[in-house]
Amino acid sequence: MCGIFGLWQRDNRPINGSVVQQATDTIRHRGPDDEGYLLFNTQSGQLIPCAGRATADELSLPPLDALQNQAFDLAFGFRRLAILDLSPAGHQPMSTPDGRYWTVFNGEIYNYIELRSELSALGHQFRSGSDTEVVLAAYAQWGAAMLNRFVGMFAFAILDRQERKLFLARDFFGIKPLYYTLGDRETGGHFAFASEIKALLALPDVCRRANPQRLYDYLRFGLTDHGAETMFADIHQLPAAHYLEVNLNAGVVHEPHQYWRLSPTKQLDISLDEATTQLRELFLENVRLHLRSDVPVGACLSGGIDSSAIVMAMRHLEGPELDLHTFSAVFDDAVIGEEKYVDIVAKAAGSVVHKIQPSAAELLADLDQLVTLQEEPFGSTSIYAQQRVFQLAGTAGIKVMLDGQGADEMLAGYRPYVGVHLAGLIRRGQWTAAQRLFDNTARLPGSTKRSLLEGVARAILPPRWQAPFRQMAGKELMPDWLNQAWFRSHAVSFAQPPQPNGTTGHGLRYALHESLVHGSLPMLLRYEDRNSMSHSIESRVPFLTPALVQFVLSLPEAYLISEQGTSKAVLRRAMRNLVPDAILDRKDKIGFATPEQRWLNTLKPWVDETLQGAAQLGIAAINPTAAAKEWAMVVTGARPFDRKIWRWLNAMRWIELYQVNLSA
DSSP states (O other), X not given: OEEEEEEEETTOOOOOHHHHHHHHHTTGGXXXXXXXXXXXOTTTOOEEEEEOTTSOGGGOOOBGGGGTTSOOSEEEEXXXXXXXXXXXXXXXXXXXXXXXXXXXXXXXXTTHHHHHHHHHHTTXXXXXXXXXXXHHHHHHHHGGGGGGGOOEEEEEEEEETTTTEEEEEEOTTOOSOXXXXXOXXXXXXXXXXXXXXXXXXTSTTOOOBBOHHHHHHHHHHOOOXXXXXXXXXTOEXXXXXXXXXXXXXTTEEOOOEEOOOOOSSOOOOOOHHHHHXXXXXXXXXXXXXXXXXXXXXEEEOOSSHHHHHHHHHHHHHHGGGSOOEEEEEOOOOTTTOOHHHHHHHHHHHTOEEEEEOOOHHHHHHHHHHHHHHHOSOOSOTHHHHHHHHHHHHHHTTOOEEEOOTTHHHHTTOSTHHHHHHHHHHHHTTOHHHHHHHHHHHHXXXXXXXXXXXXXXXXXXXXXXXXXXXXXXXXOOSSOTTBOHHHHHHTXXXXXXXXXXXXXXXXXXHHHXXXXXXXXXXXXXXXXXXXXXXXXXXXXXXXXXXXXXXXXXHTSOXXXXXXXXXXXXXXXXXXXXXXXOHHHHTOOOOOOSOOOHHHHXXXXXXXXXXXXXXXXXXXXXXXXXXXXXXXXXXXXXXXXOOOTHHHHHHHHHHHHHHTTOBOOO
């Protein structure tokens, strides 16, 4: 697990080594254990690996500073978080024995042991116990076809010296980040990539222009991290399950190519008992692979089914010898408090329990740091609670954490999925089943008949009726707290992102696919990556492998949401006798939540000051007068609390802290 950076001057101008080191320094937190550089001249073929300030002396590499006056037009920078093979043999940039291929690699290939055995049988030799070396050998053997052999999370670049080519790739779900920017060819320009946006912003000719469409999508719908664009107009991200090739001879950056697709149409003809057995086997195998590490492994524990399943699986697989540490954020709140469930699981697993209880005052004190490390606006204050959990783990000396991201998106864990499932039943003419599901779900905690009906309407109404429905529900596409004139002047499309509906009769499967590929999952993975890596911790998500996700997405919908309205029905069955019944029988759905409304009410003077400051700073995207008026109504109880308030505040701080240009 690491931080990577690369820069290629497309007009072959010499690279400034100080700029490379400065950009790499911005992601030092991703890898405090080691540092390395590579300089390459794409014309002459000259190549020199270099040392940084944190590079082991025994590697005997020349320092980057000593090569400032030589002509190299391509450079790699690397920061290492040592997880597998902690020795200097795992140093990067790393090459194949013949020196043809060089890589900077971020992530973990969990099946690297099996792949190494296969590659050894094909004649490849290995000098370390790292998975990075396996990636290099796999590329030399299979090229891009290697990607579908991996079980893991990854973002990397490989230089092919012979073909004068760069190959960049990102994992199946985008667990690990990979950003890039293209300079203006008319003025020379560059191609640069990095694990984090801040490394690219360290380059002197990268603009901080806002992306108006993405800013609208965030402010209005809370949507970020969808597609290849970012909140910065000139910075892109390589989409999940894509690779990108750069021809250094021709100076061409090719369009990204998708190497794997999750199918929403595949359907398995399988009994519930068979599905239960296979899901348990797939899940336990995933956790087994994700436990491979040469450093201590801990786990996030919220008290929900997903994290509880991971913790109990860790104990089941490793036995009493595992020194199991769990980390939780808890709140003294009757609605969202899950501490009693955390304690049940911790006792059953025999784990060493670590808890943190963040407060509103701490949120305010840490907010600017949080906005800076996240790099783009985020959805709610729950991201702060997560950040504190990883901080707690770092303090305890844990370098690898397992977490349950992805389970809600693949197993229909969120309540709105019930409305989509209901719409599918109605379209298939299964009225009796729909009525039973409706009545049973309406009786569950946190659910109402109105919310269910609204969910059905969103899923079943044709697109032409969606706008009138939103207006009746008070959810206009351009509310008055947005500056309509500014967004119109930037040609923004005032449209809700595509919504899966029940036209096929199986809208739930398409809704889950949308959440996994474009919706909530990409956002959650970005939050988790930044929060964990800010404390030099590798976060692993064992639910997210292609085999497991495709299997679940291919199951009959009734295996996910039962007629009693129970979400994750097949997972609950699969985890029986492993996870405590008190967890599996929970009927509420809290999610990873914070007392956000109470926090913001407590911080009212700061909220008022921030809204007033927006007008003074000229933050043109938001109408601060209308926003302040709506906030006042929320404070008095005239309007219900809405998370859009947090989005206003978050966007304002992001614009100011990153000096985002809204005038271009």
